[in-house]
Amino acid sequence: MTVHVLPIWVKNPYNCPEVNTTLSSGMYRELSPFILGPIDTYLPGVQSQTFENLWQFSKVYFEYLYDGAIFWSWFAWRDAGWADKRAHRYPMGKGRKPVFSYWDGERLGYIEARKRIYAPIYARHVKMTDSYAQLAGLYSEGGEITLKDYDAYDHITMGMSLVNVINNPNRKMGHAFVLAMLLEDVLEGCLKQ
Template identity: 60%
Template sequence: QSNRYAGMENDTTSSSGQYRNLSPFILGKIPTYIQGLEAKNFENLWQFSKVYKEHLDKDGDPNDLWFKWRNWGWTQSRAQRYPMGKGSKPEYAYWDGEKLGYIDARKRIYAPIYAENVIKTDSFRRLKDIYDTGRIIVLRDYDAYDHQKLNLTLIDVINNPGKKMGHAFVLIMILTNMLEACIHS
C-alpha cells in the first residue's frame, strides 16, 4: 500500500523498533474483569475473549472448557492471532458475563481496552508528540486500510462488519479525539 499523503510512515507492528509497544502482540499486562487475572498481551486478551462453536454448552453459553482455554490464553506470553486456526469464525465474544457480536465487541473490548493501555506507553507518547506538531502521520498495521480513500469516517470503520479494524484505527481515534464518539456510535 503506497503512501499518498506525503506523511511520516509509522509501522505499528511488533517489529517496528521504538513503536513496537503499539502492537497488540507486545502491549502487555492488560487487566481483565477478573480480579487477579491479567492478559500477558492485548492480542491474547482479544483473541481468547472469542467463543467458538466447540466452546458452547447446550444453551449457547460458554462451557467450562472455554473458561479454562480463555484463562490459559490470557496467561500466554506469545501472542496468538488465530488460536483456533485461521478462518475459524467465533460465535461471539464474551466479556464480564456479556455475549457481544462482532461490532459490539470492538466497542466494548477492543477499542477501549487497547486505548486505555496503549496511552500509558512511551511509544504512544512519542507518536502523540509527533502528531501534536501537526505533521501528517500514516500508520501501518496488518489490519488497516486507507479509510479516507474509501470516504469512510472512523465511525464507519468501527461499525463496518465487512472489514477488519486493526489497532492503527484505534490510535487514530485517540489522536483525533474520536474514540468516545466511535465506541458510543
C-alpha cells in the same frame, strides 16, 4: 489534522511521516497488541499477558458451546491464553469465526465487542506507553501522519469516517484505527455511535 491508515504492504502516497505500528517496528513496538501488556481483565487480580491474547481468547467458538451454554473447557482455554506471554493471532486457526465474544458475563457480537473490549481497553493501555507518547508528539508536530497495520485500509479515500470503520462488520479493524481515533480525539464518539 489527518491520520491516514494503510495496510503494511501499501506504499504511502501521502507526504507525511509514516509509522509502522506492528511488532517489527523498533521504537513504536509498544503500539503492537502482541507486545502491549499485561492487561487487566474484568476478573479481579487476573491479567492477560498481552492485549492480543486478551482479545483473541475472549472469543467463543462453536465447539465450546452446547445448547447455548459455554463449556467449562472454554474458560480453561481462555485462562491459559491470557496467561501465555506469547501472543496468538489465530488461536483456533486462520479463518475461524467466533460465535460471539464473552466479557464480564455478557455475550457480545462482532461490533459490540470492538466497542466494549478491543477499542477502549487497547486505548486505555497504549496511552500509558512511551511509544504512544512519541507517536502523539510526531502527530502534533506535523498534523498529518500515516499509520501502517496489517488489518488496515485507506478509509479516507473510501469516504469513510472512523465511526464508519468501527461499525463496519465487513472489514477488519486493526489497532492503527484505534490509534487514529485517539490522535484525532474521536474515540469516545466512535464508541457511542
